[in-house]
Amino acid sequence: MMSIFKKMRRSIEEKIIGPQKPGLYIAILFPITFSFLLTFAGSRVVSHFWPNIFLQPSPGLHVHHFTYGFFILAATGYLALIHRGPKANYRIAWLFGMGLGLAMDELGMWLKFKDDDITRWNYDGLTVVVLSFILIIVAKPGIKFFKNYLWPFGK
Numbered sequence: 001m002m003s004i005f006k007k008m009r010r011s012i013e014e015k016i017i018g019p020q021k022p023g024l025y026i027a028i029l030f031p032i033t034f035s036f037l038l039t040f041a042g043s044r045v046v047s048h049f050w051p052n053i054f055l056q057p058s059p060g061l062h063v064h065h066f067t068y069g070f071f072i073l074a075a076t077g078y079l080a081l082i083h084r085g086p087k088a089n090y091r092i093a094w095l096f097g098m099g100l101g102l103a104m105d106e107l108g109m110w111l112k113f114k115d116d117d118i119t120r121w122n123y124d125g126l127t128v129v130v131l132s133f134i135l136i137i138v139a140k141p142g143i144k145f146f147k148n149y150l151w152p153f154g155k
Contacts, residue, residue, distance in 0.1 A: 030142020032093045036098070036104075
Protein backbone atom coordinates (compact mmCIF):
# COMPACT_ATOMS: atom_id res chain seq x y z
CA MET A 1 0.00 0.00 0.00
CA MET A 2 2.79 2.42 0.88
CA SER A 3 4.49 1.82 -2.48
CA ILE A 4 1.49 3.42 -4.20
CA PHE A 5 1.98 6.58 -2.13
CA LYS A 6 5.72 6.60 -2.88
CA LYS A 7 5.04 6.33 -6.61
CA MET A 8 2.46 9.12 -6.44
CA ARG A 9 4.81 11.37 -4.46
CA ARG A 10 7.70 10.67 -6.84
CA SER A 11 5.49 11.50 -9.82
CA ILE A 12 4.39 14.77 -8.25
CA GLU A 13 7.98 15.67 -7.36
CA GLU A 14 9.17 15.10 -10.91
CA LYS A 15 6.51 17.44 -12.26
CA ILE A 16 6.75 20.36 -9.84
CA ILE A 17 10.20 20.55 -8.31
CA GLY A 18 12.29 23.24 -9.91
CA PRO A 19 16.09 23.51 -9.88
CA GLN A 20 16.12 26.70 -7.75
CA LYS A 21 14.46 25.38 -4.59
CA PRO A 22 14.49 21.59 -4.63
CA GLY A 23 11.78 20.08 -2.50
CA LEU A 24 10.03 23.29 -1.50
CA TYR A 25 6.96 22.91 -3.68
CA ILE A 26 6.19 19.38 -2.56
CA ALA A 27 7.03 20.31 1.04
CA ILE A 28 4.71 23.33 0.92
CA LEU A 29 1.71 21.02 0.46
CA PHE A 30 2.26 19.62 3.94
CA PRO A 31 1.42 22.77 5.95
CA ILE A 32 -1.46 23.62 3.61
CA THR A 33 -3.01 20.17 3.94
CA PHE A 34 -2.33 19.78 7.66
CA SER A 35 -3.69 23.19 8.65
CA PHE A 36 -6.65 22.71 6.28
CA LEU A 37 -7.60 19.43 7.94
CA LEU A 38 -7.20 20.84 11.47
CA THR A 39 -9.24 23.96 10.70
CA PHE A 40 -11.85 22.06 8.71
CA ALA A 41 -12.35 19.49 11.49
CA GLY A 42 -12.28 22.18 14.18
CA SER A 43 -14.91 24.29 12.45
CA ARG A 44 -17.10 21.20 11.98
CA VAL A 45 -16.83 20.31 15.66
CA VAL A 46 -17.54 23.87 16.83
CA SER A 47 -20.49 24.39 14.47
CA HIS A 48 -21.94 20.98 15.40
CA PHE A 49 -21.69 21.29 19.18
CA TRP A 50 -22.04 25.09 19.50
CA PRO A 51 -24.10 26.23 16.48
CA ASN A 52 -25.00 29.56 18.10
CA ILE A 53 -21.42 30.86 18.21
CA PHE A 54 -21.24 33.50 15.50
CA LEU A 55 -20.71 37.21 15.02
CA GLN A 56 -23.94 39.22 14.79
CA PRO A 57 -23.09 42.89 14.16
CA SER A 58 -26.76 43.85 13.87
CA PRO A 59 -30.08 42.03 14.26
CA GLY A 60 -30.74 39.69 11.35
CA LEU A 61 -27.14 39.77 10.12
CA HIS A 62 -25.13 36.58 10.63
CA VAL A 63 -21.42 36.57 9.76
CA HIS A 64 -20.65 32.95 8.93
CA HIS A 65 -17.27 31.34 9.66
CA PHE A 66 -16.39 30.95 5.98
CA THR A 67 -16.24 34.76 5.86
CA TYR A 68 -13.24 34.59 8.18
CA GLY A 69 -11.71 32.09 5.78
CA PHE A 70 -11.99 34.55 2.89
CA PHE A 71 -10.33 37.28 4.95
CA ILE A 72 -7.49 34.91 5.85
CA LEU A 73 -7.13 33.95 2.17
CA ALA A 74 -6.97 37.63 1.21
CA ALA A 75 -4.31 38.28 3.86
CA THR A 76 -2.22 35.31 2.72
CA GLY A 77 -2.43 36.52 -0.87
CA TYR A 78 -1.05 39.88 0.22
CA LEU A 79 1.66 38.29 2.37
CA ALA A 80 2.68 36.02 -0.51
CA LEU A 81 3.16 39.09 -2.70
CA ILE A 82 5.38 40.97 -0.26
CA HIS A 83 7.41 38.14 1.30
CA ARG A 84 9.88 35.89 -0.51
CA GLY A 85 11.87 32.82 0.37
CA PRO A 86 11.27 29.27 1.50
CA LYS A 87 10.68 30.12 5.17
CA ALA A 88 8.12 32.80 4.36
CA ASN A 89 6.38 30.55 1.84
CA TYR A 90 6.18 27.72 4.34
CA ARG A 91 4.73 29.95 7.07
CA ILE A 92 2.25 31.61 4.71
CA ALA A 93 1.16 28.12 3.62
CA TRP A 94 -0.07 27.44 7.18
CA LEU A 95 -2.34 30.50 7.03
CA PHE A 96 -3.49 29.60 3.52
CA GLY A 97 -4.56 26.14 4.71
CA MET A 98 -6.49 27.69 7.60
CA GLY A 99 -8.31 30.06 5.26
CA LEU A 100 -9.14 27.24 2.86
CA GLY A 101 -10.37 25.07 5.74
CA LEU A 102 -12.78 27.74 6.92
CA ALA A 103 -13.95 28.68 3.44
CA MET A 104 -14.32 25.13 2.08
CA ASP A 105 -16.14 23.95 5.19
CA GLU A 106 -19.35 25.04 3.48
CA LEU A 107 -18.68 23.40 0.09
CA GLY A 108 -21.76 21.20 0.32
CA MET A 109 -23.95 24.20 1.05
CA TRP A 110 -22.42 26.10 -1.90
CA LEU A 111 -23.17 23.25 -4.28
CA LYS A 112 -26.65 22.30 -3.06
CA PHE A 113 -27.76 25.58 -1.42
CA LYS A 114 -29.00 23.64 1.57
CA ASP A 115 -27.44 22.43 4.77
CA ASP A 116 -28.70 18.95 5.56
CA ASP A 117 -26.93 15.99 7.12
CA ILE A 118 -26.69 13.98 3.89
CA THR A 119 -24.99 16.82 2.03
CA ARG A 120 -22.73 17.57 4.98
CA TRP A 121 -21.53 13.98 5.44
CA ASN A 122 -20.99 13.36 1.71
CA TYR A 123 -18.86 16.41 1.00
CA ASP A 124 -17.12 16.56 4.35
CA GLY A 125 -16.25 12.86 4.21
CA LEU A 126 -14.91 13.10 0.68
CA THR A 127 -12.84 16.15 1.59
CA VAL A 128 -11.31 14.50 4.65
CA VAL A 129 -10.50 11.26 2.80
CA VAL A 130 -8.89 12.97 -0.21
CA LEU A 131 -6.85 15.37 1.91
CA SER A 132 -5.76 12.59 4.25
CA PHE A 133 -4.27 10.76 1.27
CA ILE A 134 -2.52 13.93 0.13
CA LEU A 135 -1.23 14.48 3.68
CA ILE A 136 0.21 10.96 3.74
CA ILE A 137 1.97 11.58 0.42
CA VAL A 138 3.53 14.92 1.40
CA ALA A 139 4.19 14.31 5.10
CA LYS A 140 7.77 13.06 4.79
CA PRO A 141 9.15 15.92 2.63
CA GLY A 142 7.10 18.50 4.57
CA ILE A 143 8.38 17.40 7.97
CA LYS A 144 11.92 17.08 6.61
CA PHE A 145 11.81 20.64 5.27
CA PHE A 146 10.44 21.89 8.59
CA LYS A 147 13.18 20.15 10.58
CA ASN A 148 15.98 21.35 8.27
CA TYR A 149 14.98 24.97 7.73
CA LEU A 150 12.41 26.11 10.28
CA TRP A 151 13.04 24.18 13.47
CA PRO A 152 15.02 26.43 15.85
CA PHE A 153 17.77 23.85 16.18
CA GLY A 154 17.84 22.78 12.51
CA LYS A 155 20.76 23.00 10.14
